[in-house]
Amino acid sequence: MKKNLSVVMALCISFASAAQAVDKYIKEKDVRRIIQTLSADNMMGRPAMQPGRIEKATVFIEKEFKKIGLKPLPGLKSFRQGFQKEQMSLSQADVTIDGEKIKPENLVLLSEKTEINITKGLVIQLLTLDKTAPNKDQYFFDKAFSLVRDTSSAIVLVAPEFQNNFHEFKGYLTRRFKSGKKSTKVFVLGKSSASSYSIIAKQTVTTIQMNNVAGMLEGKTRPNEFVVFSGHYDHIGIQRPVNGDSIANGADDDASGTTAVIELARHFKKTNDNNRSIIFVAFTAEEIGGYGSQYFSKQLDADKVIAMFNIEMIGKPSKWGKDNAFITGFERSDFGTILQKNVKGTAFQFQPDPYPEQDLFYRSDNATLARLGVPAHSISTDQIDSDKLYHSVDDEFGSMDIDNITRAIKAIALGAKSIVDGTDTPTRIDKAGVR
Ligand SMILES: [Zn+2]
Structure with missing residues (x-):
């Protein structure tokens, strides 16, 4: 009797556990602390072209990865994945x-x-x-x-x-x-x-040193299959002053996505059930041409990357309100359909990109991996067609909706579960269709 009861309980726990785990491990207070730190004025707008100004953000993300307990990527001694550009x-x-x-x-x-x-x-x-x-x-x-x-x-x-x-x-x-x-x-x-x-x-x-920050959790049963969670931590630095403010803090773009990457790392470290290896990466130099993701894509075998969740601007509610996010290039693979299936029964909805005329699929780091056939999509809640704060000095912490960000991160964690545990494998993106 006792034994049977524990079997029943174990089953119940496994049904409820995914949703419970996201509530247990992804906390609003962590989200607030991280995004507030990354978008503070002392981060100087995180410009990739100015190593002295982005360094503080690099160090902060490294420390978070270390605290969580990630490991550096194979062949690297630290979380920095560095490369140089000559200007x-x-x-x-x-x-x-x-x-x-x-x-x-x-x-x-x-x-x-x-x-x-x-x-x-x-x-x-x-x-x-x-x-x-x-x-x-x-x-x-x-x-x-x-x-x-x-x-x-x-x-x-x-x-x-x-x-x-x-x-x-x-x-x-x-x-x-x-x-x-x-x-x-x-x-x-x-x-x-x-x-x-x-x-x-x-x-x-001038030789400019640039650094992605990347860490990983090794897969339990399929260590050679990789799932990537990414966001870019660089932004556009110091701009022409508006009402005395000249620091483009990039809270939404993309401290919000970087915060998501850190929180997803914490979550999957704690749930400890990733059969596939997971790479968590904060890219540099997205804003000046996507050099960080380009370098990253050349350091691994894209055929072994099962999916890329690129998170870009989730700081404010979507056009459908909270508990909604859209996925760029939705129709190019069944990635979005898998995520939708995994959040069924919750209030959250993953939608196709409602702004096709904005070409968002090509406007972030996912495109680089999509060109190599990876089901690589950006997830966003931004109302890009009317977002007055976009690339302005007013994209700052005060305009962030922490609840919206936390909900989106939880939904991504839940939506990714079957891909991370190896149950689902999204269809590949047709390289020939990516320009
Ligand atoms: Zn961005």
């Missing part, structure tokens, strides 16, 4: 066309040489307005960036009508990394001909 910056430029010295604001010079001295041999190209183009801005950026990608050495004379576009274009290209291109390209605003020219310039190369 080019112009230190001196003296450009004269037909005897006229070009002002720095009207000049964009793209080259990977440290010393430039050119007076002949460049192709002269014109970027002028096509009056039949339906959208002037789109026309300019399409043309300008295709010229950036083109590998010929040239002077591109940009028509004065593009003055505003030109300054935005210059902003995009001020910070750029070495790509190995041999050509030199000079964009000049406001000139329409160049029969003689002289381009004398000096550039410096």
Whole structure:
């Protein structure tokens, strides 16, 4: 009798345990503490380009992973997964066309040489307005960036009508990394001909250290199959001041997702029933081109990654209110359907992305792994079509709905259970369909 009773009780416990475990291990007070720390002013907006400013956040996440009891990834001695990027910056430029010295604001010079001295041999190209183009801005950026990608050495004379576009274009290209291109390209605003020219310039190369923070829990029975939980911990740093505030705290984007990654690590460490290995990773450099996830994706065999839960902006309630989140690229695999099945019986709903025109599937780190066939999706609650705080200095702790974040994290933990324990394996994403 006693024995039978314990069998019955064990069964009951296993049914209820998943939902109970999320309530037991994922706590609002931890969520609040972590997101408040990551989005504090002393984190300086966590810019990946400025190692001195993002370091504090790196150290904080490492400490959390250590406290929880994660292990470094195979082959690494710490939670830092570091890599370097070489940044080019112009230190001196003296450009004269037909005897006229070009002002720095009207000049964009793209080259990977440290010393430039050119007076002949460049192709002269014109970027002028096509009056039949339906959208002037789109026309300019399409043309300008295709010229950036083109590998010929040239002077591109940009028509004065593009003055505003030109300054935005210059902003995009001020910070750029070495790509190995041999050509030199000079964009000049406001000139329409160049029969003689002289381009004398000096550039410096700075090596920038960047670090993902990654830890893992080894799988009990299928250690060579990996489930990834990720969020990016970098943000856009210090911006132009608005009402005296210049720190873009990135509370929602993406301290909220990073908080989720840490809390999911705590949860799965405690439940201790992951048959598959789980990697928890806070990516760097998402905001400046996704370099952190690109490096990460090259350090493992994507075929062994069963699923990627990328969590991006869960700090405010969704367009359907709380207890709802959407999944980008929902229709590309059955990942979302599995999550929905696992939260059945709770109030929570995982929905397809309601903003297809925003192209969110491509706007976060999941796309990098999706290109390799991994069912890699972003989970979000952001009302991106009307979010006034997005990439502003006002995306700060005070605007966070801690209850919304906690509920979303719990639902992700519950939704992931059958993937983590090896019961479910989402279908692969068709690589050919990911651009
Ligand atoms: Zn983001």
